[in-house]
Amino acid sequence: MSWTVSTQPQGESVPYEDAEWMSGICDCCQDKRQCCFAFWCCPCFACRTTKEFGQCLCLPLLDICGCNRPITMSMRLSVRRRYGIRGSLCRDCLFSTCCTACVWCQMSREMKMRELPTVLGDIISR
Incomplete structure (x- = not known):
């Protein structure tokens, strides 16, 4: 028995980068609360933010190993791509x-500013 493929899978479309950071x-x-958390315990804050973005919780811990921050840079790039924010890899x-x-x-x-509320009747929740 053979199967015929009638449609090919399409790639993920990337929004045109014309937005700015909010x-x-x-x-x-x-x-201020978030700022203090990030300043006093950046690895914990980074792990929480990464999880909220939908990635592996422990991913930012790989940044501890060196002076450059490949995971932080990759996450920033991912956030820019998700929301169509202008920028460059150099920045x-x-x-x-x-x-x-x-x-x-x-x-x-x-991520918080761009999160759309879910509407359930008269109740709006985040």
């Missing part, structure tokens, strides 16, 4: 290496 890299004061690398805690705060704020 907050700047140094806008940590928008959420992602620079910010991820020099401002790690600020990058994680920015990504977390972005």
Whole structure:
């Protein structure tokens, strides 16, 4: 018995990158509680943010091994791609290496700001 394929799987479409970050890299004061958490325990904050993004909880712990931050940079790139945010790999690398805690705060704020509420009758929940 042989099967005939009538349609080919389509690749994932990437949105056109024309959006900007909703907050700047140094806008940590928008959420002081989150900023303190990221400053005092960045690995824990990064793991929580990564899990909320839908990736492996322990992935950011790989960044501890060196001076450059490949996981932080990859996560920043993934967030930019998901939300169609303009940017470059060079800037992602620079910010991820020099401002790690600020990058994680920015990504977390972005995910919260772009999260759409679920409407159930009169109840709106996040």
